[in-house]
Amino acid sequence: MKERLILHNGKGGDSMTSIFVHGLGQNSSSWEETMLFIGEPNQMYQPDLFDLVKGEELTYKNLYTAFSEYIDEFHEPVNLVGLSLGAILALNYTIDHPEKVHSLVLIAPQYKMPKFLLKIQNIVFRFIPKSSFQKLGSSKSDFIRLTKSMIDLDFSQGLNVGKRIKRIKGHQCSWRLNSRMQKSS
Numbered sequence: 001m002k003e004r005l006i007l008h009n010g011k012g013g014d015s016m017t018s019i020f021v022h023g024l025g026q027n028s029s030s031w032e033e034t035m036l037f038i039g040e041p042n043q044m045y046q047p048d049l050f051d052l053v054k055g056e057e058l059t060y061k062n063l064y065t066a067f068s069e070y071i072d073e074f075h076e077p078v079n080l081v082g083l084s085l086g087a088i089l090a091l092n093y094t095i096d097h098p099e100k101v102h103s104l105v106l107i108a109p110q111y112k113m114p115k116f117l118l119k120i121q122n123i124v125f126r127f128i129p130k131s132s133f134q135k136l137g138s139s140k141s142d143f144i145r146l147t148k149s150m151i152d153l154d155f156s157q158g159l160n161v162g163k164r165i166k167r168i169k170g171h172q173c174s175w176r177l178n179s180r181m182q183k184s185s
Contacts, residue, residue: 016102017043018079019071021086023108024146027137030083049085050137058142059149064092077102084108088153095158111155118147 018038020031028048035044050058052066067089071078079102082090087109094101122144125133133140 020046021082023084079103081105
């Protein structure tokens, strides 16, 4: 029998709402196996980031605004699980709205964008065929515009980097930053 993971909110066993946010090189289907493992009775959502911004220019500001509006539609605090770009959005949202986030799982996040690496990534993007980007739901120029718009992102102030303990919603959370992450800033 396959084991299941059930996420509870600590209030009599009610299930929690969890939002799984994909990275730049993925789409919402990237989370399907994870969601199958977690299974019912959890309320799980996996928005497609590029669909959230349809009709708008794909910049970080527009993407974050659309993501925030999406999360704000949920009435109870949510569990946010983000990978790469999804982790950046989830981190940004949690800093701005800690009362709306029950828990936060970040996979491959950056709290301060590595400017040099983003510039290299944009150079590499120029050599990748347009069709590769279209499979992910956006255009090559959109990917390049998005990553350019992220170069100056820095959440250090919002995280109070340098402090070991931060209070969120009355709970103590220990912030442990990888020493390599600290050196890259």
